[in-house]
Structures are given as structure tokens and as C-alpha cells.
Amino acid sequence: MAQDKIMEVRAIENGTVVDHIPADCLFKIIKILQLDKETHRITFGTNLESKRMGTKAIIKINDRYCQQEEINRIAIVAPMAVVNIIKDYKVTEKLKVVVPDQIEGFVRCANPKCITNNEPMQTAFKVIKGNDGEIALKCRYCEKITHQDQIEILK
């Protein structure tokens, strides 16, 4: 199924491929995985055709094997993403992103009057999963809701 799409972005020998990213979420995921600080070779593709999603983005990270926990962070913006671990050009593991119950430290609270936006401290949220698949974050501190479309990733 994915044969022709993989061709759009060059195959990697070893590493991690994050696929089925909504095109408009690519830069958020780059921040979540801190790829801007990565020294390994990374290739990105975006606005690629996808039968399932219309357009999508894909990230291929050479020689880095992402852990389940960091992958679950992606779920906050792209719950439908698929992560493949590649060894010797073959998919050796397919990881499903799982929406975590709690997240700490990498998302900004949307409430400007929240203490987390005014003090040097970590943010923390309870993740609320709606019936429609939408995700909302409830701040541990100000108790206000940050909706999925308001999610801003912190450096």
C-alpha cells in the first residue's frame, strides 16, 4: 500500500519513519521530537498525497530509534500518526501512537493568566479524550482547557 509513497521521500537504511502526519502538524512534531536539535540526517516530506488523509507529511530520521514514550507525545497533535522502526531498509516494528493520560512540559497553557505562563516552571495537563477523537488538555494549575487547535509546542 505504501510503496509509491515511500518513493516520494528517499528510503532510509536504519532509523525511524513517522508517517500519516497531517500536513499542517509537521512543524509541531518537529518541535515535539526536538528534531531541530538532531544531528542525524533527517528528511521531511510534506503536502504528499494520501488516500486516507488528502495530504500528509512524513519524517524520516536516520539512525535514531524513537521510544514509545516520545512517540506518544506526538498523539497530542497527530493521534493518527504511524511510526515505523527501520532496520536494514525493512520495517522491523510498527508503533501505534497512544494518547497519554497526562503530559508534562512541552505544551503551553492557552490561558495567558496561568501561572505557568508567568513563572519559570513546567506545564502539566490532564488529557481529555472526546468521543469525536478530539483531544483537549486540562491544565493542572489554572484548570482551564487548551483545545486541540490551540496547542502550541514549547521549545
Add this chain to the structure above:
Amino acid sequence: MGKKNLISITDFTKEEIIRITELAADFEQNPNQPLLKGKVVASLFFEPSTRTRLSFESAINRLGARVIGFSDTSNTSVTKGETFHDTIMTISNYCDMIVMRHSLEGAPRYASEISKVPVVNAGDGANQHPSQTLLDLYSIKKTQGTLNGINIMMIGDLKYGRTVHSLLQALSHFETHFTFVAPPELEMPQEYKLFLQEKGLNFVEKREIDDAINEADIVYMTRVQRERFTDPMEYERVKNAYILRNSMLKDTKPNMRILHPLPRVNEIAADVDSNPKAYYFNQTENGVYTRMAIISYLLGVKK
């Protein structure tokens, strides 16, 4: 038992809420119980609020403890750029409990994570003010004899009014019937309506104060503030619809009482004050007993 804080009304279980109202009644009977002799309570008002601060400090004094602290931050190290973290870390070494008010939402929760001693939230921005909620509950129990099955009509700003949200959460334990009276701009937020639905509780929404007031046991008034409206014309149009007047009370139930978190502006007409159903000034006295109950419960001198 570990350190217990009161940051949000949801930190207390139904049983704890009931217990606080019982302790408050006990303190009302015997207001001078020096249970906390030798203790020091820090009263940290990063944002000024004379009414709430004096109520807490009166409660602390009646319990025999001493008060340290500040009533605003103009003369403190806070203005010298010290982080909130360091301020709380330091002060928690000086005292047995911290009572704090802050304009930033979530500051008391953060303080409770830093502090070695219990923290009581005396109001954080638009977020929570749990001692107000508990004194409202004590006022309801005292005037109605029970917290169960109360019919409450909430009037005015139900969108931004933090007191109505916390009170709604607390009353959801007690099979309460809610009637919400507010203009469209200020109606009860969806998340609280969903919360009630999930708990299987009924509510009715209205745009004006009508005959439904005759069914109410409690009428809970809030301020409708001009600055909440994006359209000033809209404020002018609706402001008079949410003023309670004595003429509206003639067919109300004999046990009905009017509550208001105070200060009021003009949402309760002056002619209501002399009506025996006006309870808002008695409410403030209940605040001292409720705060005595909260402090002594959190410090473990009352179980």
C-alpha cells in the same frame, strides 16, 4: 496522613464538604477555641482583598494562632524580582500553614507543590475560591437544614463568575435542581452543563427572572459587569433584567434565602435588604466559622 491542601473545591470529597459544614456549626456555637495556640499562619495576599483577608485573619486569631504575611506585594521581595517559587519555599519555613491569594490562576496549586506546609487558596484570578464555596454551602445548610435536593436559582454572570462554577461542582454531590438565569453572552459554559448531564442532574436555563423564582430555596445572585460585554449596547439592554427587586419576592417560598458573594453593585435593589429573605450580610459572618473549620481540619486538630 500527608499534608492536605485546599486549592480547588474538587480537592474535597462529599464527606469532607459535609464535615466542614458540621465543624463550622460547632465553631459558630463556640467561636473561641484556641486549638492552634503556638502555631503561625502566613497570610500571603499577592493581590489585595481586604474582605477575604480579614475574614481569614479573624478565623486564625479566633483559633489562637498568630498571623504573619502581607496584604499586597508593594513592599516585598516579590517586587525585587524574586521568583514565586523562592518566595513560597522561604515562607513555608516560617509557618505551619499558608493562606494565599494571587491574581495568576494556578499559583496556589503550584505553591502547594513547593510548600512543606498546607496551602489554602483564598482566590486565584478567575479560577477557584474554595473557602467562598464552602461558606456558601454552610449558609445553605444553615438556612435550609440540609444540603440535599435544594432548588437553586443562579442569576447574572454565569460565564465568568467563578463562585457559581465552584458552587455548582460542590452541589452536584447533593441532587440539586439548578435554574440558570443569564443573558446569552454570560450563560453557563458548556463544560459545566455537560458535567451536570454526566452526573444525571437536571437544569433549566432562562433569560429572565420569572415565576420559577417561586420554586427556589436559594437565589444566588452575581454581578453583571459592563466590561464582560463586547457590545456596550448589549449591556445597556440586558443590565436591568438581572436586578433582583423586593416586588419579585412576594410569592417566593418562606424558606427561600438570597445569597450573594459580595461586594454587590446594583444587582440587588436596596429595598430587598430589609426583607428577611435577604441573607447576604449573614453570609459574611458564616465565612469566619467556615474558615476556622477549614484551617483546623487541614491542620488535623479537628478530624
